[in-house]
Amino acid sequence: MRLTVRGRLTLVYGGLFLVAGVVMLGFTYVLVSQQLPGKTLVTGGSVAAETGVAGESPPEAMTPNVMFQRVVADTRDDALSALLTQGGIALLVVGAAAIALGWLVAGRMLQPLHRITETARRIAESPAADRGLHDRIALAGPDDEIKQLADTFDLMLTRLDRSFDGQRRFIANASHELRTPLTLNRTLLEVTLHQGSASAEMRQLGTTLLAINDRHGRLIDGLLLLARSERELTERSYVDLADIAAHVCGAEIKVELDEATTIGDPVLLERLVQNLVENGLRHNLPGGGWVRVATYAKDGLATLEVTNTGPVVPRYDVEGLFEPFRRLDTERLAGPGVGLGLSIVRAVARAHGGEVHATPRDEGGLTVTVTLPAAT
Numbered sequence: 001m002r003l004t005v006r007g008r009l010t011l012v013y014g015g016l017f018l019v020a021g022v023v024m025l026g027f028t029y030v031l032v033s034q035q036l037p038g039k040t041l042v043t044g045g046s047v048a049a050e051t052g053v054a055g056e057s058p059p060e061a062m063t064p065n066v067m068f069q070r071v072v073a074d075t076r077d078d079a080l081s082a083l084l085t086q087g088g089i090a091l092l093v094v095g096a097a098a099i100a101l102g103w104l105v106a107g108r109m110l111q112p113l114h115r116i117t118e119t120a121r122r123i124a125e126s127p128a129a130d131r132g133l134h135d136r137i138a139l140a141g142p143d144d145e146i147k148q149l150a151d152t153f154d155l156m157l158t159r160l161d162r163s164f165d166g167q168r169r170f171i172a173n174a175s176h177e178l179r180t181p182l183t184l185n186r187t188l189l190e191v192t193l194h195q196g197s198a199s200a201e202m203r204q205l206g207t208t209l210l211a212i213n214d215r216h217g218r219l220i221d222g223l224l225l226l227a228r229s230e231r232e233l234t235e236r237s238y239v240d241l242a243d244i245a246a247h248v249c250g251a252e253i254k255v256e257l258d259e260a261t262t263i264g265d266p267v268l269l270e271r272l273v274q275n276l277v278e279n280g281l282r283h284n285l286p287g288g289g290w291v292r293v294a295t296y297a298k299d300g301l302a303t304l305e306v307t308n309t310g311p312v313v314p315r316y317d318v319e320g321l322f323e324p325f326r327r328l329d330t331e332r333l334a335g336p337g338v339g340l341g342l343s344i345v346r347a348v349a350r351a352h353g354g355e356v357h358a359t360p361r362d363e364g365g366l367t368v369t370v371t372l373p374a375a376t
Contacts, residue, residue, distance in 0.1 A: 005113075006106045013102030014095060021091040029083055036076045112139055112146045116153060123157070133161040175224050182217050186210065218267045236263050238375055241273070241304050242295040248273045253281075253291045260295040260302035261375040264352040272348045273304065275341040276368055280308035284365070301354075301371045310365035318358045318366075322346045345370065 003011070119137050136157060139150035192198060193206040242257040248270065249255050262269075273293075280291040289309040296303055313321075322342045342358075345368075349356045354372035361367060 006103070006110055009106040009109075010099060010103045013106070014099035017098040017102075018091070018095045021095060025084070025087045025091060028087065029080065032083060033076075033080055036079060112141070112150065115139065116150055120153070133157055133164060171224055175220070178220050178224075179217065182213055182220070186213050189213065215267070219271055235265050237266060239264055239266050239269055241269070241302055241372075244270050244273045245277075245293050245295055245304065248277055249293050253277065253293055256292070256294040258294075258296040260297045260304065262302040262352065262354075262372040263375050264372065268348045268351070272345050272370065275345050276304070276306040276370070279341045279368075280306050280366075283308070283310050285309050289365075297374050300374050302374045303372075304370040305367060307361070307367040308365045309361075309363065312362075312364045313360040313366055315360055318360060321358065322356070342368075 116137055116139075119135055122135055123133060136154045137150040138154065139147050141147055189206050189210050193203055193210075198206070239262055241260040241262065244266070245255060245257055277291065277293065284291060291306070291308045294305045294307075322345075342356075346356050349370050349372065352372050354370060356368065356370045359367045359369070
């Protein structure tokens, strides 16, 4: 069993106390034994009589001096034995009390660390990355190492809170700037559709453009929400990746679609599938290439696979493709993309509690696999 810091400190305190007590008891024994009279101080009489050796004078013949020396020797042995016995018992009792006191003192000393840990845990378990940063430890007490640690932690939280607050203001401003042209486009389209002179083809085109405009608006709201909260999605519904793939994929794409249900934001998941399909078509072979999209459920995961042909991708370059504004080579810079497709795919997958991985094919091209928690 792994000992806590409190347990280790208690063992250290108790061990040092017991070692010091044993050393002190040993020194006391030596000093007392040196001060007491020795066993061989016999003046007059027979040593044989003192020791009681067979064939010599019986103990009754011992002189008073010899008897006195025997009493002194016995008293000395009893005193040293009592010193060891009683001292050992006292050391054990006081050592147990010292260990208990060390346990209490260690807990008292570690209490500020528990407070720091609780604050950090509350912030880490907050439902969004920018929540909980207003909490502070505000540790009172002497200006020791623990208080310096708490003050440094509070300073870090203050700077992080300011950083996230600036990000929130930027997102709010960007949201306004992005919604303004969409709102203007919607107003112009609605005015055109309500004109009596608009032809049937014009009305059909306007209706289609309005639907696209609305989809873009929902997509912007979803991406802004994703940027504001790393793993928090306010809108969740039952989604089948097979239905999304069937809607996104055209006739030129091979599909193998089995049910793969998950819980998430339909707009963001549609953008995920659309980005992967567009990426597979854009970076395909000029002629004779193909793109295959497959969905299935396995091991409690809803899985989406998009495979395409194309140039050979070195394995050491695969991870960099998910970074913003990264390309495999200069040829891809000429494409219509801006280098955010796979970055958005990874962000959306992680926002739904999933992951995305890419595996290069030996013949060329990539197999991109997205796994999301299956709907229960």
